[in-house]
Amino acid sequence: MKKQRSADTGLELRIRRDLYRRGLRYRLQTPLVPGTRRKVDLAFITPKIAVFLDGCFWHRCPEHGTSPRANGEWWAEKLAANVARDRDTDRRLSEAGWTVVRVWEHEDSETAAARIEQLVRQHSPRANRPTSRPATTPAHGTxxxxxxxxxxxxxxxxxxxxxxxxxxxxxxxxxxxxxxxxxxxxxxxxxxxxxxxxxxxxxxxxxxxxxxxx
Structure with a gap:
């Protein structure tokens, strides 16, 4: 298990590239969970959006989650503890005013990036800020x-x-x-x-x- 990467996974790199192309900036591996040392994979500080990129196996995806047969009891406890920790993390962040987004490993990166972008735009103070003056079409001949x-x-x-x-x-x-x-x-x-x-x-x-x- 030491060889399992907790950061810069294939899923994370794809999501990060898609979000960057959409003009969004974020912080990586930020310890934001109150009362713990747990880190958020992608954090949008101003709109308070916390994004977690979960592997289907380690976080028991309802569609693709599996359980090893060898040493099955130990694995069942291990994976159940991961799920319980995820729910506790969600609760702590929600109580602190954060919106939690979880992206599964099997999800399409473009679709996930679009979902994240929509939430960030909705919660960003600049998204609903009125423009100082209406956009005008330049007059020709000037x-x-x-x-x-x-x-x-x-x-x-x-x-x-x-x-x-x-x-x-x-x-x-x-x-x-x-x-x-x-x-x-x-x-x-x-x-x-x-x-x-x-x-x-x-x-x-x-x-x-x-x-x-x-």
């Missing part, structure tokens, strides 16, 4: 849509071309990069405080013009 959203439609390309022409006109007007404290100087690479402030003011003015046009 420099913002061309630069920030990567749109390359005819209208957005035209807006970008017009802006480039304006920059070129300013460049010629100022005889080069011009003085500090201008939006053009910011656009051409300067990040001093005066150029940042000029760029912010120009950006606000541009947004106001777009709103008036709409």
């Amino acid at each position: 420099l913002s849509t061309y630069s920030n959203h990567g749109c390359r439609c005819a209208d957005c390309r035209r807006a970008n071309a017009q802006y480039q022409q304006q920059l070129l006109a300013r460049y010629r007007q100022h005889g080069g990069r011009g003085e500090h404290g201008t939006d053009y100087r910011y656009r051409t690479g300067c990040r001093c405080d005066r150029c940042r402030a000029a760029h912010a003011a120009e950006d606000r003015e541009y947004r106001h013009r777009r709103q008036r046009q709409v």
Whole structure:
């Protein structure tokens, strides 16, 4: 029995990969069971989800659990003690406010990961947090849509071309990069405080013009 791995089993590695691909992060082998030294296989701290990955033999799966014939009485007591410990662990965690999830070895990893993800999303404070502002569809034909959203439609390309022409006109007007404290100087690479402030003011003015046009 010493050769039996208690961590990084095949089941655990599959579940961990599937959860990681879904954008979930967790702690491994964390001692969270109150009053004991027992460890949780996967722990989601903020939503308080404790995941145990149980082998069908060692935890007596109702579908695939078996009992050895050799030294059967000893094995029966051993496996019964495992099941009793599992139930005690579930009780202790539930009383501490944790939601316990147990995944059997025979379960499909994708299905199990989807079940865990659903619980984590439901119990996470960020899941039901209202968004600061509703998502809006970017308006085409604007420099913002061309630069920030990567749109390359005819209208957005035209807006970008017009802006480039304006920059070129300013460049010629100022005889080069011009003085500090201008939006053009910011656009051409300067990040001093005066150029940042000029760029912010120009950006606000541009947004106001777009709103008036709409």
